[in-house]
Amino acid sequence: MPxxxxxxxxxxxxxxxxxxxxxxxxxxxxxxxxxxxxAGMSTDEARRQATLEFGGRAQIREELYDVHRLPFLExxxxxxxxxxxxxxxxxxxxxxxxLTLALGIGANSAxxxxxxxxxxxxxxxxxxxxxxxxxxxxxxxKSPQTFVAPLxxxxxxxxxxxxxxLTGYYTEDASxxxxxxxxxxxxxxxxxxxxxxxxxxxxxxRDFSPAESQPGGPPAVLISDRLWRDHxxxxxxxxxxxxxxxTFSPAIVGVMPASFLFxxxxxxxxYVIPANAGNRSSTWYTVIGRLKPGVTINQARANLxxxxxxxxxxxxxxxxxxxxxxxxxKELTIAGVxxxxxxxxxxxxxxxxxxxxxxxxxxxxxxxxRRHEIAVRFSLGASRSTLIGQLLTESFVLALAGxxxxxxxxxxxxxxxxxxxxxxxxxxxxxxxxxxxxxxxLCSVIATLLCGLLPAIRSTRTNLSGSLAQSSRTQVSGRRxxxxxxxxxxxxxxxxxxxxxxxxxxxxxxxxxxxxxxDASRVLSFHVSASWAETxxxxxxxxxxxxxxxxxxTIPGVESSAIAAxxxxxxxxxxTELKVLEGEVDPQHKIVAESRFVSPGYFATMRIPLLAxxxxxxxxxxGNLNILVNRNFADTFLSQSTSxxxxxxxxxxxxxxxxxxxxxxxxxxxxxINREPGPIVYWCTSSPVPDPFYLVRSSIAPTAVVxxxxxKLHEIEPSRSVFAIAPLQDQLDDTFAEDRLRTVLLTFFxxxxxxxxxxxxxxxxxxxxxLRRREVALRLALGASQKQVLKxxxxxxxxxxxxxxxxxxxxxxxxxxxxxxxxxxxLYSISPTDVTTLSTVIAIVLTVAAASSLIPxxxxxxxxxxxxxxxx
Amino acid sequence: xxxxxxxxxxxxxxMLILKIVALGPIHGYGISLRIRQISKEVLYVRQGSLYPxxxxxxxxxxxxxxxxxxDNSREAKFYQLSxxxxxxxxxxxxxxxxxxxxxTQILRTAE
Numbered sequence: 004m005p006x007x008x009x010x011x012x013x014x015x016x017x018x019x020x021x022x023x024x025x026x027x028x029x030x031x032x033x034x035x036x037x038x039x040x041x042a043g044m045s046t047d048e049a050r051r052q053a054t055l056e057f058g059g060r061a062q063i064r065e066e067l068y069d070v071h072r073l074p075f076l077e078x079x080x081x082x083x084x085x086x087x088x089x090x091x092x093x094x095x096x097x098x099x100x101x102l103t104l105a106l107g108i109g110a111n112s113a114x115x116x117x118x119x120x121x122x123x124x125x126x127x128x129x130x131x132x133x134x135x136x137x138x139x140x141x142x143x144x145k146s147p148q149t150f151v152a153p154l155x156x157x158x159x160x161x162x163x164x165x166x167x168x169l170t171g172y173y174t175e176d177a178s179x180x181x182x183x184x185x186x187x188x189x190x191x192x193x194x195x196x197x198x199x200x201x202x203x204x205x206x207x208x209r210d211f212s213p214a215e216s217q218p219g220g221p222p223a224v225l226i227s228d229r230l231w232r233d234h235x236x237x238x239x240x241x242x243x244x245x246x247x248x249x250t251f252s253p254a255i256v257g258v259m260p261a262s263f264l265f266x267x268x269x270x271x272x273x274y275v276i277p278a279n280a281g282n283r284s285s286t287w288y289t290v291i292g293r294l295k296p297g298v299t300i301n302q303a304r305a306n307l308x309x310x311x312x313x314x315x316x317x318x319x320x321x322x323x324x325x326x327x328x329x330x331x332x333k334e335l336t337i338a339g340v341x342x343x344x345x346x347x348x349x350x351x352x353x354x355x356x357x358x359x360x361x362x363x364x365x366x367x368x369x370x371x372x373r374r375h376e377i378a379v380r381f382s383l384g385a386s387r388s389t390l391i392g393q394l395l396t397e398s399f400v401l402a403l404a405g406x407x408x409x410x411x412x413x414x415x416x417x418x419x420x421x422x423x424x425x426x427x428x429x430x431x432x433x434x435x436x437x438x439x440x441x442x443x444x445l446c447s448v449i450a451t452l453l454c455g456l457l458p459a460i461r462s463t464r465t466n467l468s469g470s471l472a473q474s475s476r477t478q479v480s481g482r483r484x485x486x487x488x489x490x491x492x493x494x495x496x497x498x499x500x501x502x503x504x505x506x507x508x509x510x511x512x513x514x515x516x517x518x519x520x521x522d523a524s525r526v527l528s529f530h531v532s533a534s535w536a537e538t539x540x541x542x543x544x545x546x547x548x549x550x551x552x553x554x555x556x557t558i559p560g561v562e563s564s565a566i567a568a569x570x571x572x573x574x575x576x577x578x579t580e581l582k583v584l585e586g587e588v589d590p591q592h593k594i595v596a597e598s599r600f601v602s603p604g605y606f607a608t609m610r611i612p613l614l615a616x617x618x619x620x621x622x623x624x625x626g627n628l629n630i631l632v633n634r635n636f637a638d639t640f641l642s643q644s645t646s647x648x649x650x651x652x653x654x655x656x657x658x659x660x661x662x663x664x665x666x667x668x669x670x671x672x673x674x675x676i677n678r679e680p681g682p683i684v685y686w687c688t689s690s691p692v693p694d695p696f697y698l699v700r701s702s703i704a705p706t707a708v709v710x711x712x713x714x715k716l717h718e719i720e721p722s723r724s725v726f727a728i729a730p731l732q733d734q735l736d737d738t739f740a741e742d743r744l745r746t747v748l749l750t751f752f753x754x755x756x757x758x759x760x761x762x763x764x765x766x767x768x769x770x771x772x773x774l775r776r777r778e779v780a781l782r783l784a785l786g787a788s789q790k791q792v793l794k795x796x797x798x799x800x801x802x803x804x805x806x807x808x809x810x811x812x813x814x815x816x817x818x819x820x821x822x823x824x825x826x827x828x829x830l831y832s833i834s835p836t837d838v839t840t841l842s843t844v845i846a847i848v849l850t851v852a853a854a855s856s857l858i859p860x861x862x863x864x865x866x867x868x869x870x871x872x873x874x875x
Numbered sequence: 876x877x878x879x880x881x882x883x884x885x886x887x888x889x890m891l892i893l894k895i896v897a898l899g900p901i902h903g904y905g906i907s908l909r910i911r912q913i914s915k916e917v918l919y920v921r922q923g924s925l926y927p928x929x930x931x932x933x934x935x936x937x938x939x940x941x942x943x944x945x946d947n948s949r950e951a952k953f954y955q956l957s958x959x960x961x962x963x964x965x966x967x968x969x970x971x972x973x974x975x976x977x978x979t980q981i982l983r984t985a986e
Contacts (some may be wrong), residue, residue: 027903027952030945031922034904042887057922070930275900 008230024067033055057414060413082396089397096369097401100362100433100454103404106755107358108446109412113377114748115442116413117420120433126333127264129202130293135300137169137290137307138328150286155314155322156194157278159290162310166198166302167295169287176694178532178724179234181247187532187724190248192287198423201263207231207259208242211275215256217279222253228261230271232570232859246272249722252834266336272302283321304329308723312487315520320765321830336428341824343745346481350500350752355446357496357756359453361763364489366398366458368770377462387527391459402447410435410443423744438597467713486767491807493760495752498811498848499818504753505588505840507746510830513738520671520680521571522610523735525707526698527572529728531716541625545690547720549621551697552602552689554719560703565604566695572735574675575599575786581684584650584661596632596682597651597674600691606631607666608700616647616666629687637684651684661687676735677831698731704729745829757848760807761855768800768859779863780871791865800856801849816839886926888920890971893956893964897937902951903929929954937963 032053034750039049054060090097122700125131137159139151151171160169171194179186195216198204205225215223224246226235235241245252253274266289267499281287294303315323376388411687414435421430479821539543548566555564569575581594603619605611619629630651647667653660665687670680701708709728716725736743772779819826819835826835833840878882894911895901911978932938945951956964966978 026950028922028926030902030905031907031948033949034945059923063923066927067930070927070934182889588932741942 009797013177019307020068021064024064028057028060028063030360032060033074038470039726044157054783060126060380060645076367079396080441081395083400085393086397092401093369095674096365097404099406100365100401101363101404102448103759104402104450104454105360105408105412106743107351107355107409108402108406108443108450108757109409110438110447110752110755111348111355112406112413112417113419114344114347116416116435117427117433117438117444118348119438121337121429122344123342123429124432125291126336127262129334130296130368131292132331133167133296134200134332135303135329136332137292138330139325140328141324142326149698151281151283151290152321153194153276153278153287154279154283154285156290157595158314159292159307159310161198162240163306164209165295165298165306167353169290169292169294170194170196170200171290172197173287173289174270175535176530177229177248177272177297177534178722179246179248179271180722181245182234187726188248189269191267191270191273191280191752192276193273195275197273197275200291202293203260203263205257206260208255209254210310214695216275216277218279218626220277222251223256225257225259225273225276226255227259231258250812262547266332271559276824283318300329300331307714328486334828340427340741340830343741346503347748347752348748349546350503353496353758354752354788355450355499355758356453357493357759359450359492360452360496361759362401362450364396364456364486364763364767366454367486367489368460368766370458371463374462379853381463387412387463390463392461394459395451395455398459399447399451399459400456403444404451405450406443406447409446413439413443414801420744421738423747428745432742442684455551486770490732490763490767490803491810493756493802494848495811495814497756497760498808499814500749500753500756501844501848502811502815502841503818504746505844506752506826506830506833506835506837507749509837509840510833511739511742511746512627513832514677514742516674519572520669521609521673521732523572525702525705526700526731527708527712527728528696528698528731528734529698530694531720532724534728537693541690544693545621545688548602548689548695550719551716552604555697555699555712556604558699558715559709560701562700562702562710563604563608564699565602565608565800566689566697567602567605568691568695570696570731570734571609571673572676572731573738574678575673576823579653579684581651581653584652584667586649592640594651594682596684599673600686600688600695602689603629603687605685605698606697609671612669612672612702613627614669616664618664619685621687622662625688626659626661628660630662630664631666631668631685631687633668633680633683633685634666634670635680636684639682641667660686667825669873678740686875693823695709724784742829757851760848761851764800764804764852765855767860768796768856769862771799772796772859773864776863776866776871779866780868783866784868784872789864792866793860796860796863797853797856800860802854804849804856807852808848810840810846811848876894888924889932889966890964890967891918892925892928892932893918893937893967895898896954897956897961897964898943900943900953902953904951906954932960937959939980 032050035053035056036046036182037051039052040046044052126134128134137151139155150173153171156169156171160166163169167609167648172191173193174189174191177188179188195211199212206209206228208225211223211225212220212609214220226246227239230235235244238244240256241255244255245504294300304327307329311322311325311327315325380390381387418432420427421435463488466534536546552564553565555561575597578595581596583594606618613631613632616631619631622628627650641664647664650661652661652662668685671683672678673683674681693734699705699708699712712728713725716723775808783789783792816836823835891910891962892906895906898909901909903922903926907925910918910920915934929938933940933954937957938954939957940952940954942950943953
C-alpha cells in the first residue's frame with residue numbers, strides 16, 4: 004500500500020476511534036447526571052457533580068489512545084531512538100562499522116551502477132529493445148561481409164513483415180571547410196527512415212523530407228548538438244545555414260538532441276542517401292531495424308531468411324550465397340564487457356560478505372559487554388523478539404549510514420570507470436539514479452541481516468539469570484570458536500579475491516611482455532581527412548597518398564613512413580579465401596588468410612624483417628599487386644608447387660584482387676597482441692582506402708615531431724585536416740583498457756579485502772588477549788616466560804590464518820574450475836589454477852596475518868601479572 | 876468523591892470486571908455501579924482506571940463489545956465475556972482463592 008494511502012487510512016481510523024471513545028464516556032457522564040437528578044439535584048448541579056466525579060476526561064481519552072496505538076510503529080520508533088542512543092554512546096565502534104560498510108556497499112553499488120547502465124538497462128532509445136542489427140554473410144567464405152548494399156536494404160525493408168522499418172548508415176571522416184582552417188568532422192551517410200528506426204526526433208528543425216530522400220533531391224543535413232554548439236556557437240538561426248564540405252554545401256534542416264548516443268559517437272553530420280545508390284555488390288551500410296511490437300528475433304530471422312532466398316533467385320550473381328544474421332543491437336554493443344562486469348560484481352559481493360563478517364565479529368565482541376544490559380531488559384519483561392528487533396534496528400541504522408556514505412563512493416565511481424576505460428560501451432550512461440539508491444538500500448538490508456541477525460540471536464539466547472548473577476570480571480572466557488571461524492572465513496575469501504587479482508595482474512604483465520613481432524615504439528599514427536568519392540580516380544588517389552608518404556619521410560627526425568588500412572596489433576577480422584592461380588586447385592585444402600593492405604614502406608617502418616625473396620613495390624598494374632606473406636602462411640600453404648613468384652587471387656566474385664608473391668616476412672601479431680599470428684597476406688598498395696592510417700617512425704620521441712608533421716601536411720594539403728594523431732603504443736595499450744579496468748579494480752577490491760581480514764584478525768586476537776589477561780597473568784606469575792606467551796598468541800592468530808588460507812585455496816581452485824571458460828577468455832598465457840600465483844598469494848596473506856597478530860601477542864606477553872591479579 | 880472508599884488491590888480490577896461482565900452484557904457505567912453495589916459501597920473504581928482496563932481486556936480478546944440500546948434507549952457500548960475471557964476468569968479466580976487462602980493462613984499463624 005502506498006504511504007499516503009496508508010496514512011490517510013490511519014487518520015480515518017483515528018477519527019472513528021475518537022468519536023467512539025467520546026460517546027462511550029459521554030454516556031457514562033450522562034448516566035451519572037441522571038442518577039444525581041433522581042437523587043434530587045438541580046440539572047446544572049447534577050451535571051457539575053457528575054463531571055467532577057468522572058475526573059479528567061481528556062486524560063482518560065489519552066490513556067485509551069495508548070491502549071489502541073499501533074504497536075508496530077511504536078516499537079519501531081522506540082527501537083530507533085535506542086539505536087541512535089547506542090550509536091552516540093560508542094562513536095568509535097559505530098564509525099568502524101559504518102566505514103567498513105560504506106566501503107563494502109559503496110564498491111558494490113559502484114559496480115552495480117555500471118552493470119545497471121551497461122548490461123541491464125535497454126538502449127537509450129524509445130523501446131530500445133526493438134532495435135536490432137542485421138548483417139549479411141556468405142557462409143561459403145569465412146570472411147564476414149557485414150556491410151550491405153543500399154539496394155538490398157530497400158528490398159529487405161519493402162518485403163519484410165516483421166519490422167516497423169529498416170535503415171542503414173555508413174560513417175566516414177570529412178573536412179568542414181566553412182571556417183578559416185578545415186575542421187575534421189565525421190559524417191554519416193544514412194538510408195531513408197533513419198530517425199524512424201531510432202525513434203527520435205531532431206531537437207531543432209525536422210527530419211529529412213521525402214523529397215530530400217529522392218535521387219536528385221535537395222541536399223540536406225542534420226547536424227550534431229556538438230557541432231551546433233562549437234562550430235556554429237549555438238546559432239538560433241541555424242536552420243538558415245549550410246554545412247560546407249569542399250564543393251558540397253547542403254542546407255541544415257535540423258539539430259540532433261545531445262542525448263542521441265549514436266553507435267558511432269563522434270558523428271557530426273548526417274545526410275540521407277537516395278535508396279537506389281550503388282549496385283547490389285556495394286558494401287556500404289551497417290543495417291539496423293526496428294522490430295514490430297511483439298515480434299521475436301527468431302521470427303524476424305525466419306522472415307528475412309525467406310526473403311533473402313527469394314532475392315537469391317532473382318539476383319543469383321550477387322544474392323544467392325548470402326545469409327542474414329540478426330541480433331539485438333544491445334547484445335552486440337555489450338557482449339565484450341559482460342564477463343568482466345560480472346566478475347567484478349562477484350568480487351565486490353565477496354568484499355561485502357567480508358565486510359559483513361568483519362562486523363559480525365565486532366558485534367559479537369561487544370556482545371559480552373551488552374549481555375548485562377540485555378539480561379536486565381529480559382528481567383523487565385521484554386520478549387526475545389522485542390530484543391532481537393531492537394538489536395537489528397541498531398545494525399540497520401548503522402548499515403543505512405554506511406549505505407549513504409557508500410552512495411557517495413558509487414557516485415564518484417562513474418568517473419573512475421570513465422578514467423580507466425573510456426572506450427567501455429555505454430560508459431556515458433553510468434550515473435547515480437533511483438535504481439542505484441534502491442540497490443544500496445537493498446544492500447544495507449542484506450547487510451543488516453548478515454551482520455546483525457547472528458549476534459542478535461546469540462546475545463539474546465543466554466539464560467538471563469546466569470548473566471545477571473555473573474560478574475563479568477570473574478568470568479572465564481570460552482575459546483570463542485565462532486569468532487575465530489569468522490576470521491577464518493574472511494581470510495579465505497580474501498585469499499580468493501587476491502588470487503583472482505593476482506591472476507589478472509600476471510596476465511596483464513604477460514601482455515606487456517609480449518614481443519609482437521613489430522616495433523611500436525617511436526611510431527606515430529594519424530589520419531588525413533578524405534572522402535570515398537576520391538575512389539572514382541584511383542590513380543589520383545594513389546598519387547596523392549604516395550606524395551604524402553614521401554613528404555613525411557623528408558621531415559627531420561622521421562626515419563620512415565607508410566600507410567596501412569588497419570593498425571598493426573589491432574584486430575581487423577578480414578579473413579579471406581584465396582586461390583593459387585598456378586597449378587591444380589586442391590578443393591580439400593582451402594587457403595584462408597588474413598588480408599592486410601599496406602604501402603611498401605610498412606615493413607621498414609614497423610621493423611618486420613624480410614625472411615626470403617624481395618620486399619614489395621607499388622605495382623604499376625592495379626590488377627596485379629605485389630604480395631608478401633608471413634612465415635606462418637609460408638609454412639602452412641607454400642610448398643614446392645606453390646612458392647615465391649606464384650599468384651594469389653581472392654576467391655570472391657564481388658571483390659576481384661590478384662597479386663604475385665614477392666617474398667616472405669617474419670610473423671607479427673597483426674591481429675591482436677594477445678593472439679598468436681595466423682597466416683597473413685600483405686597486399687602492397689598505397690591506396691587501399693582513401694583514408695588509411697599513416698604510420699611514421701621517428702628517431703626522436705614521437706610526440707616531438709607532431710608539430711612538424713602538421714605543418715608539413717598543411718603545406719602540401721591545405722584543404723585537408725590531420726586528426727587522431729597519437730603514438731601507436733598508446734593505441735595498442737588502449738585495446739587493453741578493459742583488461743586494465745578489471746585488473747585495477749579487482750586489485751583494489753582484493754587489497755581492501757585483505758586489509759579488512761587483517762583488521763578482523765587483529766581485533767579478534769586483541770579482544771581475546773583482553774579477555775584472557777587474568778589467565779595470562781596467572782601463568783606469568785607461575786613462571787611462564789614472556790616468549791612462551793608471545794608464541795602462544797602468535798600461533799593462535801597464525802593458525803586461524805593458515806586454516807583460512809587452506810580454505811581460500813580450495814575455494815579459489817573450485818571457482819577456477821567452475822568458471823573455467825569465462826576465466827580462460829579473460830586470462831592471457833596463465834592458467835586459472837596457476838600454482839605460482841596461488842602460493843604467492845598465500846605467502847603474502849600469511850605474512851600480513853603474522854604481522855597483524857604480532858601486536859596483540861606482544862601486548863599479551865607484556866602483561867604485568869601482579870597488577871592484573873591485584874585488580875580482583 | 877468519597878475519601879473513605881478502599882482502592883482496589885493492583886491487578887484485581889481486571890478480574891472483577893471479568894466477573895461482573897460474566898453476569899451478562901453490560902456497559903461501563905453499569906460495571907462501576909455494580910462493583911459499588913455488590914461490594915456494599917466498599918470498592919470504588921475510578922473511571923480513569925475502568926475504561927483503560929476495559930479497552931485493554933477487549934484488545935486482548937477477553938471481552939467483546941457491541942453498541943446497543945441502554946434501559947433509557949440511549950446508544951451505549953455493551954461488553955460481553957468471550958470464551959477466552961471465561962477461561963481467563965476461571966484461572967484468575969483459582970489464583971485468587973489460593974492467594975487469599977495463603978494470606979489468611981499467614982495472618983492466622985502469625986497471631
